[in-house]
Amino acid sequence: MIYTVTLNPSIDYVIKLDTLMTGSVNRVSEEHVYPGGKGINVSNVLNELGHKSIALGFISGFTGQYIVDTLKEKGLESDFIKVKDGFTRINVKMKSEEETEVNGKGPKISETELRLLFDKIDNLNSDDILVLAGSIPSALDERLYESIMAKIKDKNIKVIVDATKNLLLNVLKYEPFLIKPNNHELEEMFNVKLTSNEDTVKYAYKLREMGAKNVLVSMGKDGALLITESNEVFLSNVPKGIVKNSVGAGDSMVAGFTAGYLNTNNYEDALKLGAASGSATAFSNDLATKDYIDSLLNEIKVEKLENILS
Known part of the structure; x- marks a missing residue:
């Protein structure tokens, strides 16, 4: 099985405006809502290509439930951990003369909730593929990907990492x-x-x-x-x-x-x-x-x- 990890998923609210004017009311000419996050995107396209996956990560509140429901409607399986504190972020992407983004903060993740993610990953075996994609929320240790790979290093799991700079460099010693x-x-x-x-x-x-x-x-x-x-x-x-x-x-x-x-x-x-x-x-x-x-x-x-x- 393929498992994708999205630590900080979002609802992406994409809007188009003729002109964005600060300090006044703006009218949207076009709008779309998508479940967002790099791992979730990987799961979506894998599904299109006929390969099942299970989306892992953290969700919270009504926005998190929207992501679960939307993926289910598309035939995607998820096994997210429900976080108590806060709600899954909403990212607003405004397209007019220029593109402007306002990204939400996301929920606070406790040590107990983080351990639940490690428990799920610990159940993977050599027949599985693990995709670690995207940024790590500021509330979590920036070496989290490294910690995950250290935990499973002897299991011969194929790990795919799509992350930036140090998040990527830190995992190389575990031979992704x-x-x-x-x-x-x-x-x-x-x-x-x-x-x-x-x-x-x-x-x-x-x-x-x-x-x-x-x-x-x-x-x-x-x-x-x-x-x-x-x-x-x-x-x-x-x-x-x-x-x-x-x-x-x-x-x-x-x-x-x-x-x-x-x-x-x-x-x-x-x-x-x-x-x-x-x-x-x-x-x-x-x-x-x-x-x-x-x-x-x-x-x-x-x-x-x-x-x-x-």
Whole structure:
């Protein structure tokens, strides 16, 4: 089974306005409500691609129940821990001349509630995949991902981590199966400017040397680059389309890669489905559908880069 972890899920209230005027009443021209959070996004796209998962994390209050109910309507299974103090956050994303976001705080999570999450993860075995995605709430220890991986390090569980800077760097010693930084996060980790594919390969390989088995780097309009556990390097292109929504594109790539790997046990196929899934979400108003992902697959070309690590 695939388990996704979203520590600080949200209801994303996305609104469009002709003009945003502070200090006065604004009228919304378009509005959408989605259950948000990187792990939840991964579960949604995995479901589209025919792979079941169980969404883990913390919810609270009426907003948390909305997330559970919405996922259930979509046929997604969840096993969230209900938190007593506070309520699941609401993130308001306003789109007018510029994009403005106001993100909620989220509930306070007690040590007892945190232990319940560790208990659930402790039940996983070597047949399972664990996806740790997104930020860690400020109320929790920033080394939480590291603590989770330390707890299961001897269980041979495939762990996928999609997080930023230190959250990602701290887990490398536990040899995650896959990490997925984007090119900007890679620059931030090593305080460099990437100007070529060779640069990206160089610093992605450093993450391999630090412990990650497979490193997948999303590069926006320049495609995606994968360094595998056997040090093969693959580069995918991006299909033609108009970017409508960057939120969830990276999560969709993680879901597509995971599904592709499970389908064929082949990294090249995994990269191809991951690239198609990420692009399908970027070209949509919401997360990608299977039909749209399938329609883009033929446009994805994966090239093996020879001798680039030598």
